[in-house]
Amino acid sequence: MALRLAMSSKRHQSEYIFITNLRQNFWAFFALFFLSVAIFLPAQEPVPMWIQDGWRSAHYPGKEWYTGFAMDKIKGSPSQAKFKEMEKAAQNSLSESIVVNIRAASTIENTSTQKQSGKDYSEVINKNIRQIITSSSDAVLAKMETYSHFDKASGYIYSFAAVKKKDLADYYSAKINGLFSFAESEFSIASQLAEAGKKKSALNKMKAIEDSLLKVGYWENLLQAAGSGTTAHNRAAEILQKTNAAKIALENSTGIYLYMTGSEYVAEELPAMMQEKGCNCSISEKETEADYVITVKAKFSRCNKADFEQVYCWANASVSVFNSKTKKNISLKIPEAKGGWTEGNTEKATEESFKNLTENIAQQLIKEMEK
16 A cells, blocks of 8 residues: 555656646747747837937037938838938038028128128128038038938838037138138248249239138138137238238339349349339239349459458449330449458359349349339
8 A cells, every 4th residue: 555655656746747847848948939039030220219309409409509300201121322312311401500590690791791892792602601511511520410210110211410519610710710821821922922023923822812811701601600709800801901901012013024144143132132122123924014124144253362361252244224114225334243251262252242243233223213
């Protein structure tokens, strides 16, 4: 009897273990099955919050950001090209919002500018502003936030672009400062050219300055629309004023055309020497444009050695001046020039003689032109 009970108990225990293992294996298989299904089924991206207008307004407030939004309903899944197209549409929408701000910000300034210049400044802005905005938007792509999303359930594809006004303002400021740096550099070069008597080259530089300063107004409007104050107009006016003054003086200068032989030193230094002596003159690149055609034939004369290794050299020149207005040709008497040096250095003494000869020529030419 005891043996029969023991066997029965053992059988029940085995059945219990079997059923327990079966249940565990079933749930394990069930979990593995659903895990496999989840892995191979395509995951649906959660709908981003930025597609909601209220969320964009709250997280990208208009005081701090320019934003652009675009959406389109499509059939099937979008290609990579479609995503790029939508991102570009959002960026264009962002650019349009900048245009609106510029038109509003520049109304008063346009009116005052029209009164000063008599030109339809607003028409110029409207004509160029979109091109400027497009280029400036492209320039700040590195700092522009761009998002896109495709909602498979609805078939809509969305795109959102945003850029901080401060980042745009920094870019616009850099463009303005770049124009000012260019203008100042060109003015410095123009001044050097004018001092050397190179009238046409100096005037070309001044024209480049004027062209560059015209662009300042465009960038200044963009900067103001981005909410940043600027004093660019005052600085542009200062540069333009001194450029115009230099331009008028240069245009009123006496044009001279030079034929030079005999000495490279005289050829290079005579225009600057005439400026130094008070001549408001410039070098004409064409003989027909000059007020005076000057022919200079400089030549070395001789060198003499003196005591204590001193050496003295002489140079002279024949100079003629043709007055384009009177059509008269006049020969000038130029004093012979003397130059000295120590240690028997004839090369330095000769150079000094030509230096003094250049000064003599400049003085005589100015006297003749002032008659």
